[in-house]
Amino acid sequence: MFTGIVQGIATVESLDARPGLTTFVIRFPEGSLEGVTTGASVAINGTCLTVTAQQDNQLWFDAMQETLRLTTLGELAEGSQVNFERAARIGDEIGGHLLSGHIHCTARVVSREQPENNCTLTFEVPEAWQKYLFPKGYIAVNGASLTIGDVEANRFNVHLIPETLRATTFSDIHPGDRVNIEVDSQTQTIVDTLARMGYDRPAG
Structure with a gap:
């Protein structure tokens, strides 16, 4: 499990793409791998990956075809920067919300507005996932636990403070980019349960 509190930014040192499998070598900040x-388990842009090897400040990860298909990991290249979070331990403070590291879908960045000391990003998710979007609800974007601002159909925005921009890769994403999305598990459970009971159907 993860908390959605990004612990830093790591860099893709190299990757080896083979049929159905890509191996990533990622360099982490000094002292972050103790x-x-x-x-x-380590979340890379919100995707739970398993460490297969390590050396100094580098970790190796394998991503299979299904992971590459469902996430943006297949778009990474040498030099790409990624958000990372190590798996939570019992007793850790939960500063965000509980995440599994299993990506539900990807979203497209629609717009970026950056008035002084603020940043508002608007995303568009596939229509099948819009039912889990609620103002003031939780969502994880590239592994970061965020509070949803406004929702309009299958679009939502988030408001980022300077510290979030400093500690994550959000300072370098722009309209047209894709990001990984994990919807809040409690929200998903409630919405799906109500749907099974027939409460998602129009009255009449």
Whole structure:
């Protein structure tokens, strides 16, 4: 499990793309990998990946075809920067909301507005996922736990403070870019349960 509190920015050192499998070598900031061992889980742009090897400040990860299809990891290249979070441990403070690291869909950045000391990003998700969007609800974008601002059909926005921009890769995403989305599990459970009970159908 993860908390959605991004712990820093890592850099793709190299990648080896083979049929159905891509191996990523990612370099992490000094001191951020203490206690990490082979087999550990790390969220890369919100996607839970398993450490397959390590050396100094570098970790190796394998991403299979289905992961590449459902996420933006297949768009990464040498030099790409990514958000990372190590798996939460019992007793850790939950500063965001609980995440599984399983990406539901990708979203497209529709607009970026950046008045002084503020940044508002608007995203568009596939229509099938708009039913999980609620103003003031939780959502994870590239692994960061965020509060939804306004919702209009299958579009929503988030408001980012300077610290969020500093600590994540959001400072470098622009209209047309794609991001990974994990909807809030509690919201998904409630919406799906009500749908099974017939409450999503028009009255009459």
